[in-house]
Amino acid sequence: MNDSTTLRDARQLERLAASALEAVGATNEEAWIVARSLVAADARGIHSHGLLRLPLYVEAVERGGIVADAPMTWTVEHGATAALDAASGFGQVAMHRAVAKAEEIVRAQGAAVVSVANNTHYGAGGYWTDRLAETGLVAILVATTGVAVAPFGSAQKFIGTNPLSISFPTGERPVTADLATSAGAYGKIVQAAGEGSPIPEGWAIDAVGNPTTRPEDALAGSLLPFGGPKGSALAVLIELLAGAAAGGRFAHETVDIWVDPASRMGTGALLIAFDPASLHGDDLPVRRAQAFRERLRGLEPAPGFRGVVAPGDLEASAAASAATEVALPRNVDEALEALAARLGVDAAAAGTGTGTGTAAEPEPFPA
Numbered sequence: 001m002n003d004s005t006t007l008r009d010a011r012q013l014e015r016l017a018a019s020a021l022e023a024v025g026a027t028n029e030e031a032w033i034v035a036r037s038l039v040a041a042d043a044r045g046i047h048s049h050g051l052l053r054l055p056l057y058v059e060a061v062e063r064g065g066i067v068a069d070a071p072m073t074w075t076v077e078h079g080a081t082a083a084l085d086a087a088s089g090f091g092q093v094a095m096h097r098a099v100a101k102a103e104e105i106v107r108a109q110g111a112a113v114v115s116v117a118n119n120t121h122y123g124a125g126g127y128w129t130d131r132l133a134e135t136g137l138v139a140i141l142v143a144t145t146g147v148a149v150a151p152f153g154s155a156q157k158f159i160g161t162n163p164l165s166i167s168f169p170t171g172e173r174p175v176t177a178d179l180a181t182s183a184g185a186y187g188k189i190v191q192a193a194g195e196g197s198p199i200p201e202g203w204a205i206d207a208v209g210n211p212t213t214r215p216e217d218a219l220a221g222s223l224l225p226f227g228g229p230k231g232s233a234l235a236v237l238i239e240l241l242a243g244a245a246a247g248g249r250f251a252h253e254t255v256d257i258w259v260d261p262a263s264r265m266g267t268g269a270l271l272i273a274f275d276p277a278s279l280h281g282d283d284l285p286v287r288r289a290q291a292f293r294e295r296l297r298g299l300e301p302a303p304g305f306r307g308v309v310a311p312g313d314l315e316a317s318a319a320a321s322a323a324t325e326v327a328l329p330r331n332v333d334e335a336l337e338a339l340a341a342r343l344g345v346d347a348a349a350a351g352t353g354t355g356t357g358t359a360a361e362p363e364p365f366p367a
Contacts, residue, residue: 082112
């Protein structure tokens with residue numbers, strides 16, 4: 001922890017977040033699904049997808065961009081495929097259902113393709129793919145977002161930050177890659193603006209196409225894809241997978257709730273899962289993945305590096321250190337206190353179920 005962070009009890013943060021969401025109309029079940037995903041992101045050091053977003057979610061519910069207790073429906077259930085209409089509900093609730101459906105289909109079919117349409121932001125993608133990998137399944141998740149990124153060679157934003165998450169089981173903690181296809185995640189730009197700190201060079205251009213390190217100019221302009229034409233190509237294909245195939249709006253058709261909390265974003269997500277054992281008849285792929293990760297970690301580090309890490313190692317290490325206490329950016333902590341005061345939520349009492357604006361913790365969630 002440093003002067004720009006505050007240590008908060010993890011369980012109290014979950015109760016506070018769930019209570020705030022219930023105070024604006026979320027059901028107990030969905031409030032806790034969202035709260036746990038946000039706190040888990042902060043615990044893993046992914047603050048751009050953590051409680052930074054809670055005040056935005058609350059405002060979006062209040063203004064109609066997110067529908068509390070939305071009537072989500074399965075519009076297709078055929079063979080190894082299923083399609084969910086999220087009805088502009090909480091993205092985390094939609095993904096909770098999509099993950100459960102994918103696991104159900106894989107157990108019967110060996111593989112699953114599950115789409116989600118009419119969705120909103122679902123938090124950190126690795127949170128969802130890890131849940132499947134922890135049961136022994138390989139999981140790949142892509143999604144559209146609001147328009148934010150200028151394709152390679154363009155001075156105009158047209159595509160989204162279009163995240164990609166992949167988790168591979170190892171018998172222990174999965175190997176997980178969770179990344180935006182932009183050079184920096186949109187939430188990290190928002191976080192930097194709130195902290196008054198610059199963003200790295202190469203992340204964004206301003207409204208007239210000039211490179212900028214000012215987050216305010218980046219938000220008024222465009223983010224850039226990582227890796228130049230390679231990242232741009234990947235983002236475009238994710239736009240097609242989660243937009244055209246899954247039925248979500250393309251980024252250029254979407255107004256993000258960061259821009260207008262009343263916006264029904266209508267984003268799309270595509271979740272692909274399969275059981276690697278079904279390809280070999282045993283757990284050989286999982287054992288090979290574990291051995292590969294150990295070989296990777298054992299490589300000789302380059303000058304200036306203390307060691308080689310596998311994808312997901314740093315986040316897992318942060319989460320282990322934050323099992324009981326989470327280090328929040330100070331501006332996020334202050335925003336939570338202001339939100340709790342506005343909604344009349346008592347952070348100390350939240351979760352006891354003793355009055356208005358408290359969210360008693362539910363039993364395990366159904367799919």
